[in-house]
Amino acid sequence: MMNHATALVTNNRTAxxxxxxxxxxxxLVRILTADHYDAIGCASNLAIDLRATGATDEAAALHQDALERAAATMGAEHPTTLAVQAWGRLDSDIEPPAP
Incomplete structure (x- = not known):
């Protein structure tokens, strides 16, 4: 789903x-917990897209939460943590099978 969302953003379909x-x-939170790598990446991407749609307060809160979780679970210097910190989009190689 994360990669699908990235494709939508690329095609100006951010909403x-x-x-x-x-x-x-x-x-992801329900199944893997909010501290899982994929949940953190999804939260970060959601924050980026919320900010792009003008929902800046929600975006900032979600971004801060994702950054704190990334640093706590992976370390402050981990590439994922650094990408979240820089508001960088993260992709996932875990996708559900196509129907």
């Missing part, structure tokens, strides 16, 4: 990406 990312993030 659709936000909806997809919200669903993906909720599922």
């Amino acid at each position: 659709e990406a936000v909806a997809l990312e919200r669903e993906a993030y909720a599922d």
